[in-house]
Amino acid sequence: MKRISSLLLVSLFSGAITLGAYKVFFEKENKSGIITLATPNQNRTVGLAAENIDFTAAAESAVHTVVHVKNVSVRTVYNPIMEYFYGSRGGQQQEQIGTGSGVIISEDGYIVTNNHVIKDATDLEVTLNNNKSYKAKLIGTDSKMDIALLKIDADEKLPYTTFADSDQVKVGEWVLAVGNPYNLTSTVTAGIVSAKARNFDTKGIQSFIQTDAAVNPGNSGGALVNTKGQLIGINTMISSPTGSYAGYSFAVPSNITRKIIEDIMEFGNVQRGILGVEGGELNSKVSKELGINDTEGFYINKVTKNSGAEKAGLQKGDVIKKLDNQSISSFAELSGYISTKRPNDKVKVTFIRDGELRTTNVSLIKNDVFTTEFKGLELENIDANDKKRFRIDYGVKIKDINNENLTPYYDQLKGNIILSVDNVKATDVETISTFLNKKDENRSANIRMIDKNGQIIQIII
Numbered sequence: 421m422k423r424i425s426s427l428l429l430v431s432l433f434s435g436a437i438t439l440g441a442y443k444v445f446f447e448k449e450n451k452s453g454i455i456t457l458a459t460p461n462q463n464r465t466v467g468l469a470a471e472n473i474d475f476t477a478a479a480e481s482a483v484h485t486v487v488h489v490k491n492v493s494v495r496t497v498y499n500p501i502m503e504y505f506y507g508s509r510g511g512q513q514q515e516q517i518g519t520g521s522g523v524i525i526s527e528d529g530y531i532v533t534n535n536h537v538i539k540d541a542t543d544l545e546v547t548l549n550n551n552k553s554y555k556a557k558l559i560g561t562d563s564k565m566d567i568a569l570l571k572i573d574a575d576e577k578l579p580y581t582t583f584a585d586s587d588q589v590k591v592g593e594w595v596l597a598v599g600n601p602y603n604l605t606s607t608v609t610a611g612i613v614s615a616k617a618r619n620f621d622t623k624g625i626q627s628f629i630q631t632d633a634a635v636n637p638g639n640s641g642g643a644l645v646n647t648k649g650q651l652i653g654i655n656t657m658i659s660s661p662t663g664s665y666a667g668y669s670f671a672v673p674s675n676i677t678r679k680i681i682e683d684i685m686e687f688g689n690v691q692r693g694i695l696g697v698e699g700g701e702l703n704s705k706v707s708k709e710l711g712i713n714d715t716e717g718f719y720i721n722k723v724t725k726n727s728g729a730e731k732a733g734l735q736k737g738d739v740i741k742k743l744d745n746q747s748i749s750s751f752a753e754l755s756g757y758i759s760t761k762r763p764n765d766k767v768k769v770t771f772i773r774d775g776e777l778r779t780t781n782v783s784l785i786k787n788d789v790f791t792t793e794f795k796g797l798e799l800e801n802i803d804a805n806d807k808k809r810f811r812i813d814y815g816v817k818i819k820d821i822n823n824e825n826l827t828p829y830y831d832q833l834k835g836n837i838i839l840s841v842d843n844v845k846a847t848d849v850e851t852i853s854t855f856l857n858k859k860d861e862n863r864s865a866n867i868r869m870i871d872k873n874g875q876i877i878q879i880i881i
Contacts (some may be wrong), residue, residue, distance in 0.1 A: 473594055473647060475610055481649035482598045483606035484549050484579040486642050489533050489556070489570070491518040492543035521599040521642035522546065522570065523651065524580045525681065529554075529572040532681055533641030534656050535561045538568050546572050549606050560684035563813075564847065565672060565759070566656050567680045581643060584650035586629065586673035587746060587757075589613055595631055596645050597655055597669065601638025609634040617752040618670060627756025628670035629653045635669035644671040653677070675760045683762070693763040693784030696727020697734060698792065698853055701750040714772060716749040717741050724792075728783040734769065741777070742770035751854075758784070792853035794841075795865065795881050796823020801849050802837060810870050815839050816846045818869075826881070836877075837870045 493516050520537030524530070531546060538544060544556040554572040561568040593613045600606045611633030618628040631644065635655050644653035653671025683690045699721035700706070707715050718740040723730045740748050743757045744767060761767065763786035770779045792799050798820040807813055815837040821830050838846045842865055846852045868878050 475594075475596060475608075475647065478596055478645055478647050478649035479598070479608045481579075482581065482596060482643055482645045483608060485524045485581040486549065486598045486600050486606045487522045487524060487531060488547040488600040488602075488605075489520045489522045489531075489537055489641060490545040490547070491520070491538050491541040492516070492545070493518070493540045519602060519638055520640045521601065521638065521655075523641070523643045523654065524578050525583075525651075526580050527577040529574050529578055530559070530681070530685075531556065531570040531572065532654060532677060533568050533570060534654065535563050535566045535568045536656075537641045538570070539563075544570065546570065547600070548574075548578070549600070551605070560688065562680050562684070562690045565676060565680055565690075567654065567672060567677055569681050569684050581645070581649075581651040583674050583678050584646055584648070584652045586652050586675045589616065589629065589646070589652050589673075591615060594647050595633055595652065596647075597631065597633035597635050597639065597642065598645060599635065599639030599642030599655065601636065607639075614668070617750060617756050627673060627676070627752045627759065628656075629673055630668060630670055633669060651677075673756065676756065679760045679762075691762045692787035693758065693761045693765055694724075694727070694787050694850065695754075695758055695767070695769075695782060696724040696729035696785055697740075698722040698724070701752075702739065712739070713775075714739050717772070718748055718751060718754045720771075724785075727785050729769075732769070732780045732782040734771065734780065734782070735773070737773070739772045740769060741772060742768075744768050763787075787848070787850065792849050792856070793822070794853075794856045796826060797821060797833075797881075799838065799849055799852065806837060810837060810874060812837065812839075812870070814845065814847050815870070816849050816852055823881070832871070835872050838867055839870065839876075840868045842866050 518537065520533060522531040522533035522537070525532050538558060538561070541558070544558060545553055546556045547553045552574070554574060556570040556572050559569040559571050591613050595611060595613055597609045597611065598606055611631045613629060614632050615630040618630045629644065629652065633644070635642075639655055640657070642655045643651055644655055646652050652674050654674075654677050655669060655671045657670050680690055697718075697720045699719045702712075702715050702717050702719050704715050706719070707713065710719065712719075720734060720736055720738045720740065722736060723734055740754065742748055743754065746753070746757050748754050748757070758767075761784055763784055765784050766781050767784060768779060769782050770777065772778070787801065797818055799816045800819040802812075802815050802817050806815070806817060818833055818836050818838065821827065821834055826833060838852070840846055841852060841855065844852070844855050864880050866878065866880050868876065871877050
């Protein structure tokens with residue numbers, strides 16, 4: 421019996437030593453709940469549990485703020501065969517119906533959507549997620565940024581979305597795309613932020629949020645929200661060879677959207693400020709041609725006369741690295757950040773000159789006074805009188821002519837409205853100057869314009 425007891429004690433003692441050694445050498449639990457497995461040659465960290473992301477709360481919040489938008493327009497259809505035999509009858513009026521989505525942004529019925537969803541509408545109808553329908557009034561639009569603001573008079577306080585800071589959105593962050601296509605009530609898809617500040621040379625907004633959340637036609641104008649249900653963007657387009665979703669969708673950032681609708685509500689139009697610089701983004705090839713070391717940032721090729729940039733001392737050859745606390749590595753990032761600002765806002769510009777990092781404060785100027793020059797033609801934006809006189813909604817005016825070869829035609833050209841350059845629509849001076857900066861000055865340009873008599877003419881210079 422004594423021998424058995426001794427054997428039992430030895431067994432227990434041996435087991436305790438073995439367990440203790442295992443705890444010391446193989447299991448080292450830290451405070452975060454991650455277990456480190458120790459081996460003679462390496463330490464390997466293994467997470468026992470991943471964070472469980474619950475989309476249900478965000479979806480429940482967002483679906484009630486997203487609406488269906490129906491656009492009714494009327495167009496005239498002509499039948500050339502009937503006109504040939506019976507003469508012109510003025511065409512036949514046909515009603516067309518388009519659909520999209522929108523997002524409620526206030527309890528009293530303000531709704532934001534895409535401009536292309538409501539374009540040319542003669543009648544607008546909004547259907548809520550509870551199937552109640554209301555006539556909608558168009559408050560204002562910004563075709564350049566593809567944003568429109570609507571208003572409905574509901575008989576109740578409406579659920580509405582709250583805006584998040586889109587500058588703080590991270591690549592890889594989970595997001596939900598919420599739309600109300602074809603009046604099916606709100607639908608939700610999930611994905612991650614694939615990229616920020618995407619530039620598609622759309623001659624308008626240059627700073628999309630890209631996501632892989634599925635978005636299809638009919639979802640335009642819907643909400644892109646974070647996992648808290650806060651609005652980080654307005655879904656506006658997809659990239660697809662077929663017209664259906666193929667893995668890439670894009671949204672107007674919420675900071676830009678909020679600034680546009682605040683401008684429309686306060687001023688009746690969008691107040692755009694510009695920095696007053698022209699140039700382009702850097703990469704290895706461009707930097708090598710310019711003889712500089714930086715491959716990221718915005719290279720200043722020209723500073724606009726009398727602009728905030730000129731008054732602040734920015735010069736040709738400077739490389740902008742930051743605006744306020746926002747890093748700038750591309751034109752899309754610069755354009756996107758400036759789009760959230762207004763004329764007379766001050767922006768802290770961090771830039772490199774002669775290898776030295778410097779900072780200066782720039783007061784933004786109004787976009788209406790922005791001018792550029794190409795081949796001796798000084799261009800400026802058209803005003804409301806020009807638009808009314810020539811019945812156009814875009815174009816840039818020839819303000820002055822400094823080209824000796826064009827001096828004989830000074831009176832015929834000054835004051836004309838340029839509609840396109842090399843088939844690129846002259847939306848405004850900012851847009852056309854961006855295109856011209858990429859064009860070789862030594863190559864000819866095909867310019868289509870309206871002269872002072874309202875005639876369309878075309879010249880090559």
